[in-house]
Amino acid sequence: MTPTTSRAERTTTYAVLIVFTVIAVFPLLAVASQAFGLPHPSTDAFTGAWRKGHFARYLTNSLIVVTVVVLAASVLSILAGYALGTMEFTGTTALFYVFLAGLMVPTEAIVVPLYFDLRSVGLDNTLPGLMLPQIAQSVSFGVFWMRAYFRSAPRSLIEASRMDGASSWTTLWRVLLPVGRPAILTMVVLIAMWTWNEFLLALVIMNSNEDLRTAPLGLSIFQGQHQTEYQMLMAAALIVAAPVVLVYVFLQRHFIAGMLSGAIKE
Amino acid sequence: MKPPVTRAPDHAAGDRAPDPAPAPARPAGARPPGEPRRIGYLYVLPALVVYAAFLLWPLLHGAYLSLFHWDGLTVGTWAGLGNYTQAISDPHLRGTFRHAAVLVLFYAVLPCCIAFLLVAVMSRSRPRGLTFFRTVLFLPQVVAMVAVAVAWQWIYSEHGPINGTLRLVGLGGLARGWLGDFTWALPSVGLIGTWAEIGLAMVLFLAGVQKIPRELYEAARVDGAGAVREFFAVTLPGLRRELSVALTLTIIAALRNFDLIYLTTGGGPGDATRVPAYEVYNRTFNTGEVGLACAIGITIAIVVFAVTAGVGRLVEGRA
Numbered sequence: 001m002t003p004t005t006s007r008a009e010r011t012t013t014y015a016v017l018i019v020f021t022v023i024a025v026f027p028l029l030a031v032a033s034q035a036f037g038l039p040h041p042s043t044d045a046f047t048g049a050w051r052k053g054h055f056a057r058y059l060t061n062s063l064i065v066v067t068v069v070v071l072a073a074s075v076l077s078i079l080a081g082y083a084l085g086t087m088e089f090t091g092t093t094a095l096f097y098v099f100l101a102g103l104m105v106p107t108e109a110i111v112v113p114l115y116f117d118l119r120s121v122g123l124d125n126t127l128p129g130l131m132l133p134q135i136a137q138s139v140s141f142g143v144f145w146m147r148a149y150f151r152s153a154p155r156s157l158i159e160a161s162r163m164d165g166a167s168s169w170t171t172l173w174r175v176l177l178p179v180g181r182p183a184i185l186t187m188v189v190l191i192a193m194w195t196w197n198e199f200l201l202a203l204v205i206m207n208s209n210e211d212l213r214t215a216p217l218g219l220s221i222f223q224g225q226h227q228t229e230y231q232m233l234m235a236a237a238l239i240v241a242a243p244v245v246l247v248y249v250f251l252q253r254h255f256i257a258g259m260l261s262g263a264i265k266e
Numbered sequence: 267m268k269p270p271v272t273r274a275p276d277h278a279a280g281d282r283a284p285d286p287a288p289a290p291a292r293p294a295g296a297r298p299p300g301e302p303r304r305i306g307y308l309y310v311l312p313a314l315v316v317y318a319a320f321l322l323w324p325l326l327h328g329a330y331l332s333l334f335h336w337d338g339l340t341v342g343t344w345a346g347l348g349n350y351t352q353a354i355s356d357p358h359l360r361g362t363f364r365h366a367a368v369l370v371l372f373y374a375v376l377p378c379c380i381a382f383l384l385v386a387v388m389s390r391s392r393p394r395g396l397t398f399f400r401t402v403l404f405l406p407q408v409v410a411m412v413a414v415a416v417a418w419q420w421i422y423s424e425h426g427p428i429n430g431t432l433r434l435v436g437l438g439g440l441a442r443g444w445l446g447d448f449t450w451a452l453p454s455v456g457l458i459g460t461w462a463e464i465g466l467a468m469v470l471f472l473a474g475v476q477k478i479p480r481e482l483y484e485a486a487r488v489d490g491a492g493a494v495r496e497f498f499a500v501t502l503p504g505l506r507r508e509l510s511v512a513l514t515l516t517i518i519a520a521l522r523n524f525d526l527i528y529l530t531t532g533g534g535p536g537d538a539t540r541v542p543a544y545e546v547y548n549r550t551f552n553t554g555e556v557g558l559a560c561a562i563g564i565t566i567a568i569v570v571f572a573v574t575a576g577v578g579r580l581v582e583g584r585a
Contacts, residue, residue, distance in 0.1 A: 010393070012387055012388075013387060013388040013393050014393060016384050016387045016388060017384075017388065017393060017399050020380075020384060020403065020464065020468065021399055021402045021403060023461070023464070024402055024403050024405060024406060024461070024464070024465055025402055025405070027417055027418065027421055027461065028405070028409075028417075030417075030421065030427050031417045031420070031421075034420065072316075076312050076313035076316060077313060079309045079310070079312060079313060080309060080310045080312075080313035080314070082309055083305075083306035083307075083308075083309035083310050084306075084310065087303040087305070087306035087309075088303065088306075089303060089304055089306040089307060092306070095310060095314070098314075098317075098322075099313075099317065102317060102321050102322075104567070104570050104571050104574050105321060105325055105567055105570075106518075106521070106522045106543075106563075106566055106567055106570055107522070107524075108522060108524060108542075108543045108546045108562075108563045108566050108567075109325060109328055109563040109564055109566055109567035110321060110324035110325050110328055110563070111546065111547075111563070112328060112331070112546060112550045112556060112559050112560055112563060113324040113325075113327035113328040113331055113560065114320070114324040115550070116327075116331075116338070116556075117323070117324060117327060132316065132319075132320045133320045133321070133324075135316050135320070136316050136317045136319070136320035136321040137321060139313045139316060139317050140317060140321065142313075143313060168303065168305060168309075193408060196410065197410040197411065197412070199410070199411065199412050199524075199525045200524050200525065200547070203528075203547075204547070204551075215410075216410050216412040216413075219410075219412050219413065219416060220412055220416075220528075220529055223416050223419075223529065228423075230420045230423070230426075233416055233420065234416075234417065234420060236416070237412075237413040237416040237417050238413070240410055240412065240413050241409045241410050241413035244408050244409070244410065245405070245408060245409060248401075248405070248408045249401070252397075252400070252401045252404070255404070255407075255408060256400065256404055256469060259407065259466075260466075260469065260470060260473075260511065
């Protein structure tokens with residue numbers, strides 16, 4: 001006898017799922033309806049926020065920061081993960097744990113010394129000053145992620161490539177990377193999201209240069225200036241959140257798989 | 267759909283290349299591809315340099331600064347562990363850690379309990395459209411915390427949707443500016459965390475439940491187990507690993523909530539919502555106690571480290 005799920009049970013399941021789905025999206029829908037001024041739809045709040053909040057500039061800054069951080073962190077992580085995942089040399093395990101430890105270092109623990117360090121070398125209020133710490137944080141995740149990928153890559157591929165006389169460099173770029181595109185894409189979307197959403201570092205490092213504010217920092221300043229103009233504030237919040245949400249809708253699998261593996265234990 | 271959680275990151279969640287036939291056995295002693303290669307250092311070097319300069323160094327520098335009384339301008343004086351003892355003994359600072367503990371209830375315990383309830387209900391049927399539900403439930407995790415904070419500040423405001431709903435159902439007497447209320451500010455902020463983290467716990471547990479063999483449920487039913495016993499005998503033990511991952515991630519989120527506090531309450535009213543993550547910023551830039559701020563930052567790092575190492579051991583009973 002096979003007890004199957006009853007109709008009642010199925011209904012409960014869906015009811016529960018739907019209730020919590022509604023809870024998850026209710027604030028977002030409320031925000032959207034406020035921003036669009038329902039029940040009298042208009043996009044005035046968006047154009048107003050866009051202009052008064054200088055979001056064209058701030059989104060551009062964020063895009064530049066994200067692009068550079070993602071590119072630099074990905075290349076560095078691929079190189080280091082490749083070596084730690086496929087080669088044997090003294091200290092591979094130790095080096096891996098050094099990188100892994102970075103996953104556990106909260107921004108709160110480094111932001112203050114970072115502020116004084118960057119200021120002393122003149123990198124505060126500059127884009128590189130904001131990018132480099134984020135590249136470092138991303139590398140910590142990236143090395144962990146790419147090493148795991150390279151370890152799981154079929155050994156026979158590497159061997160065959162070496163038999164053909166390919167160098168380790170050629171093997172990496174010609175053989176392993178094309179196969180590893182899904183893993184790399186996951187890493188890229190996660191680093192892009194973390195970098196886009198980063199607030200504390202931007203707040204502290206871009207403390208006086210208004211032209212280089214990122215989108216989240218711009219939003220926080222905008223909130224300070226328009227305390228109770230909620231329609232425009234909600235529009236601004238949507239503008240800042242939208243890029244990541246859009247990417248998420250298309251690549252949700254990569255976001256979820258990557259973020260849930262954040263608490264890894266080997 | 268592959269379960270998203272594994273011991274190592276789940277690259278199979280993408281489209282892993284089809285596994286080729288197992289490599290032919292090699293004579294003992296032949297050992298490419300992992301043979302010793304010094305060139306490995308060259309590959310690691312660039313990443314290591316950036317990582318050391320912009321993460322490790324600030325961490326060490328922060329630990330060093332935490333041993334001084336320093337206002338950020340003049341010459342600091344040696345404090346030893348004075349800043350740390352102050353963080354523990356000063357009633358204001360002790361309060362921030364108490365607030366953090368309360369927030370752990372809202373960020374971690376409550377979402378996990380709710381998520382458990384949900385999967386208990388759903389554990390035996392495998393609903394369709396799971397990808398859709400998963401995508402929506404997980405959505406709060408990808409929205410910038412700054413945007414979340416701005417949104418909820420309006421939702422909790424005097425004329426926001428929560429008070430609007432209360433007035434609509436005749437409970438207008440309860441309406442208030444939730445984030446400005448000494449009693450309600452901290453739970454209100456906490457509930458934002460609950461909202462954000464439920465999805466994380468749910469998605470984890472959903473994936474875990476899919477992996478529990480159906481036969482276990484059938485066997486439990488044949489034994490005449492009710493829904494409650496079934497939950498404790500089958501579902502809960504089957505989700506231990508997911509529970510430990512969920513608790514670890516959500517507790518850390520509760521400790522690293524500078525964005526939310528800074529943008530919703532700024533620690534107020536009074537210091538009703540002051541948390542350690544906020545004090546790191548506040549003590550550096552508002553009160554000029556840089557050494558103390560660094561000590562608090564290092565303390566947060568130590569707690570995060572302990573949580574990461576400890577929760578799994580506790581929940582999963584690993585040695």
